[in-house]
Every structure is written in structure tokens, then in C-alpha cells.
Amino acid sequence: MSLQTTVKHGPGSIELPRGPSPLVKAHELLFAHFERPDLDKAEAYLCDFGLVRAEKSDNELFMRGAGPKPYIYRITRGPRARFLGLGLSVSEAENLETLAKAFGSRVECAGGPGGGFVVRLRDPQGIEVEVLHGMTPSTPLPVRPPIQHNAPTHIVRVNDTQRPKFEPPQVTKLGHLVLETPDFDRSVRWYIDTFGFIPSDVMCLPDGTPIGSFMRLDRGAEPTDHHTLFVSTGLESKVDHVAFEVIDLDAVEMGQQVMMANSYRHAWGVGRHLLGSQIFDYWRDPWGQKHEHYADGDLFDADQPPGYHLMDREGLYQWGPDLPDDFIDARLTARRLWNLLKIAANDRARFRRMLALKDSLSRPSRKWQR
Numbered sequence: 623m624s625l626q627t628t629v630k631h632g633p634g635s636i637e638l639p640r641g642p643s644p645l646v647k648a649h650e651l652l653f654a655h656f657e658r659p660d661l662d663k664a665e666a667y668l669c670d671f672g673l674v675r676a677e678k679s680d681n682e683l684f685m686r687g688a689g690p691k692p693y694i695y696r697i698t699r700g701p702r703a704r705f706l707g708l709g710l711s712v713s714e715a716e717n718l719e720t721l722a723k724a725f726g727s728r729v730e731c732a733g734g735p736g737g738g739f740v741v742r743l744r745d746p747q748g749i750e751v752e753v754l755h756g757m758t759p760s761t762p763l764p765v766r767p768p769i770q771h772n773a774p775t776h777i778v779r780v781n782d783t784q785r786p787k788f789e790p791p792q793v794t795k796l797g798h799l800v801l802e803t804p805d806f807d808r809s810v811r812w813y814i815d816t817f818g819f820i821p822s823d824v825m826c827l828p829d830g831t832p833i834g835s836f837m838r839l840d841r842g843a844e845p846t847d848h849h850t851l852f853v854s855t856g857l858e859s860k861v862d863h864v865a866f867e868v869i870d871l872d873a874v875e876m877g878q879q880v881m882m883a884n885s886y887r888h889a890w891g892v893g894r895h896l897l898g899s900q901i902f903d904y905w906r907d908p909w910g911q912k913h914e915h916y917a918d919g920d921l922f923d924a925d926q927p928p929g930y931h932l933m934d935r936e937g938l939y940q941w942g943p944d945l946p947d948d949f950i951d952a953r954l955t956a957r958r959l960w961n962l963l964k965i966a967a968n969d970r971a972r973f974r975r976m977l978a979l980k981d982s983l984s985r986p987s988r989k990w991q992r
């Protein structure tokens with residue numbers, strides 16, 4: 623059998639084209655922003671996960687990785703546990719003016735570690751997108767070098783051992799966010815046309831209709847991660863998971879040991895994804911939010927054309943345990959039911975696509991894992 627899930631795409635198929643002239647080009651993914659009722663509890667989880675405190679006050683917590691970004695995770699104290707937004711950077715100060723003018727916003731001084739200037743936008747689903755320029759980078763923290771592996775044809779270690787430390791894996795950066803939206807077409811176009819995101823691999827229903835897109839930053843000839851943003855069809859606007867890069871497979875696996883030792887709730891892994899190729903492991907924070915450790919992902923430059931693939935469980939991984947049934951939260955809460963009823967009443971085609979997606983994802987994957 624084949625793990626390839628490419629769907630036929632040709633004349634007459636629905637394409638997900640690049641933005642011919644995006645408003646600006648996002649340069650980096652900077653941070654994820656959450657509201658949490660307990661900053662201490664949030665910090666304890668993130669420290670075990672491998673982040674480091676950058677700054678903390680009564681109402682704000684900023685966490686960093688080992689890289690030069692002043693922070694990659696921001697938490698604001700509040701009554702609810704919810705995703706608030708994300709931060710992107712642009713490489714030119716004029717880009718902020720362009721965005722402010724286009725969206726009727728303004729350029730302000732950014733608070734928080736690193737300072738700089740910011741324009742605050744809302745995506746079509748109301749998620750706050752803070753676009754920054756001019757942050758002062760922090761001094762990177764030392765990171766252990768990646769482990770070199772002995773292979774029968776490539777001996778690199780003699781009279782020596784492999785003993786990675788039992789400690790939280792060093793998070794090197796925030797790698798990607800997965801956003802769910804009840805209006806995929808509108809949301810995905812907004813990110814493509816506003817920030818120049820490039821579809822790397824597009825997930826489709828069996829009839830070829832796109833319903834999810836892995837997207838990367840456009841940095842021309844400079845290779846960038848296969849995806850910095852994955853926008854996918856969902857019953858409500860939310861973040862499915864936030865993903866953090868670690869140095870290698872041993873860091874992913876030792877991270878699992880540390881998270882197990884601290885009795886956190888495991889979500890999925892260790893395995894290797896198909897699209898993007900990352901070795902992954904997912905853990906839930908005290909409020910159920912999924913956080914991914916990953917290593918060894920693909921990098922594409924801007925020339926790489928998109929792939930089109932069937933959205934099903936089979937296509938989510940190459941090896942590892944099967945996708946747990948509770949990984950994708952499809953419970954029909956009152957808000958989701960209300961969203962679904964609105965879509966059923968106003969947009970039959972979109973309603974049918976949602977049912978087809980549910981059907982596709984609920985089909986069992988590999989028979990040897992049932």
C-alpha cells in the first residue's frame with residue numbers, strides 16, 4: 623500500500639493560488655498569545671515543555687525559546703482559557719504603514735520584551751494578528767549540538783556513548799500554528815493576500831475541493847519551514863495546536879519522558895508526519911491546549927509548487943501510533959452547533975463540505991493499528 627495521498631489535480635480542479643501581489647510579506651512567526659486564569663500554572667507547564675521565562679508581571683507572562691526572539695509565547699491573565707492571537711514580523715518599517723492604511727489601523731509602540739512597533743489587525747474570524755517591526759533581539763541561549771548517529775556505513779562515534787540528559791528539551795523556536803476556521807475560503811485567502819503565505823500542500827475532499835492548507839513564508843530563494851501556518855476547516859475559530867522546534871529526535875523523545883514524569887496529558891506521538899516530514903510529539907497543557915515538539919521538518923524555497931492531497935487520517939503521518947480519536951475535538955458544543963446551523967441555513971455547499979470532512983476524518987486509518 624502507499625502512504626501517498628495525492629489527489630488528481632489538473633484542468634477544472636479548484637486551485638488555491640498564491641497571492642499575485644500580497645499587501646506585505648510576513649518575515650517570521652513571532653509568538654502565540656493566550657489568555658489563562660493562572661500564570662503560575664501556565665509557566666510551570668511551559669518550563670517543563672522547554673520554554674524559559676523572559677518577563678513576568680501580575681497580568682502578563684512572556685516566555686522565550688533558545689533563539690534570539692525576545693519571546694515566542696505570551697500569556698495574559700484572564701478569566702478564560704482561550705487563544706487570543708498571533709504575532710508576525712515584517713522586514714521593512716514601511717510595511718507597517720501599508721497595513722495600517724489598508725486596515726484603518728495605526729502604528730504603535732509595542733510593549734513587551736524587545737519593544738519595536740506594531741500594527742494590530744483582526745483576521746476574518748476575529749483573531750488578533752499583531753504585526754511587528756524593529757524588535758531588539760535577545761542573546762541566544764546555548765543549545766546542545768544535534769546528536770550524530772552511528773550508521774553501518776557512517777561511523778562517527780567510537781569509545782563514546784549516547785547519553786542525552788533527562789531534562790526539558792530546549793525549544794529553539796515557535797515553528798507553526800494550526801488555525802481552524804468555519805470559513806476556510808475567506809480565512810486562507812486573507813492570510814495569502816495580506817501576508818504572502820505560500821501554499822505548500824493543500825488538503826482536499828475526495829472531489830478535489832481544498833479544505834486545508836499548509837503554508838510557508840515567502841522569503842524568495844531562502845528556504846523556509848514547510849509550514850508556518852496551517853489553516854483548516856473547523857466548526858469554530860480556534861487554534862488546534864502550537865508547535866515548537868527542538869534540536870533532534872532525542873530531544874523529542876526525552877521531552878516525552880519529562881512530560882510523562884510530570885503527569886501531563888499526552889495527545890499523540892512519537893511519529894513522523896507525512897506533509898512536512900516532522901518527527902512529532904503532542905502534549906496538552908492544563909487547559910487541554912495541544913503543544914507539539916517537533917524536529918527534522920522539511921524546508922522549501924519559494925519556487926516549490928504546491929501539492930494537493932486527500933484529507934484523511936492516513937495522510938497525517940508516516941509512522942507512529944494511529945491518530946487518537948480525541949486528537950481532533952469535534953464535540954458539538956452549543957456554539958459549534960449554532961455555527962453549523964447558520965452555515966446549513968446560509969451556505970449549503972459549505973455545509974456539505976463540512977459533513978464530507980467529518981466523514982473523511984472519521985474513517986479508520988491503517989487496519990493493522992485498529
Ligand SMILES: [Fe+2]
Binds near residue numbers: 798863914
Ligand atoms: Fe503541527
